[in-house]
Amino acid sequence: MKNSLVIGLIVAVLLGLMGSVFVVREDQTAMVLNLGRVVRADLKPGLHFKIPVVESVRVFDRRFQVLDTAPARYFTAEQKDVSVDFFAIGYISDVRAFYRATGGEESVANSxxxxxxxxxxxxxxxxxxxxQLVSGDRSELIANQLKGINAAIKGLGMQITDLRIKQIDLPTDSQVITDVYERMRAQRKQEASKLRAEGEEQALTIRAQADRESTVIVADAERDAQxxxxxxxxxxxxIYGQAGSKDPSFYAFYRSLEAYRGSMTDGNGVIVLDKNDPFLQYLRSDR
Structure with a gap:
């Protein structure tokens, strides 16, 4: 009987010890609640004790957490519509405040x-x-926000250490895209007009050069021909002079034949001359 009682006491003590001891890991922080009221918070890693049944423990991850939201649309200073995708990095800096503000729920904290x-x-x-958004210094933009954000979320028991912009896009229905396309079309049209004008100018230059060269070639040919x-x-x-000096009478005869041929080539010519005209001397029967 005594042995059973001792064993029972030992088991009860062991169960009590097991229910009163808890361990906080290196990547965690914890708080102890007494009937729902926070009695100890921001417990460091290691072995800790609590009152069984009456006290309970809430453990929180004290590592850096990432808040990643869906891209949101904003308007720039000149009322241009842009879509910005970002994420924030932070951690729980005050467990007591975090628990009071969110009930210890991470989803509530994110919302x-x-x-x-x-x-x-x-x-x-x-x-x-x-x-400025696209080509400016984004680190300056982020630095300007962190101080204000942390002041605004102080009651949440959290601290934001970094804010990163992943991407800045133009929404498909943004007026910026329409303006860009219109500007591109205008530029292409201007470039096409410029190219056509340059082509026409080159064509005129080539034609003028060809005309000049043609004129020069024709003039050179006529000069050479002359x-x-x-x-x-x-x-x-x-040659005629040499022939005439060698045989003047034959030369005179030959020249007369050439004259006859030239005057009677078409066969329709009529020449009225005196029969004693020297031009007909080789046609008379007495020759």
Missing amino acids: RLAPIITDSLRNQINSRTLQ KLRGEGDAEAAR
Whole structure:
């Protein structure tokens, strides 16, 4: 009987010890609640004790957490519509405040944190042009937000350490895209007109150059032809002169035959001359 009682006491003590001891890992923090009221918070990693049954433990991940939201649409300083995709990195800095604000639920914390970050980002984007957002220093934009965001979420028991913009896009129905397309079309049209004008100018230049070259070629050909004709006439005159000096009577006869041929080529010509005209001397029967 005594042995059973001892064993029972030992088991009860062991169960009590097991229910009163808990371990907090290196990547965790914890708090102890007494009937739902926080009595100890921000417990460090290691071995801790609590009162069995009366006290309970809530453990939280103290590692950095990522809040990733869906892309949101904003207006720039010149009222250009843009879509911004971002994510935030933070951690639980005050377990007691976090539990009071969210009941220890991460989903509740995210639902309260997201609009605060979105509003802060909207204020920054509204004050910048599209050019500044795309090509500007984003680190400055982020730095300007972190201080304000952390001040706004102080009651949540959280701390945001970084905010990153993943992508800045133009929505498919954005007026910016329409303006860009219109500007591209205008530029292409202007370039096409410029190319056509340059082509026409080059064509005129080529035609003018061809006309000049053609004129020069024709002039050179006529000059060469005249030169050749002159040389031929001179050579013919020289030959005729040589022939006439060797046999004047034959030369006179030959020249008369040439004259007859030239005047009677078409067969329809009529020449009225005196029969004693020297031109007919070789046609008379007495010759």
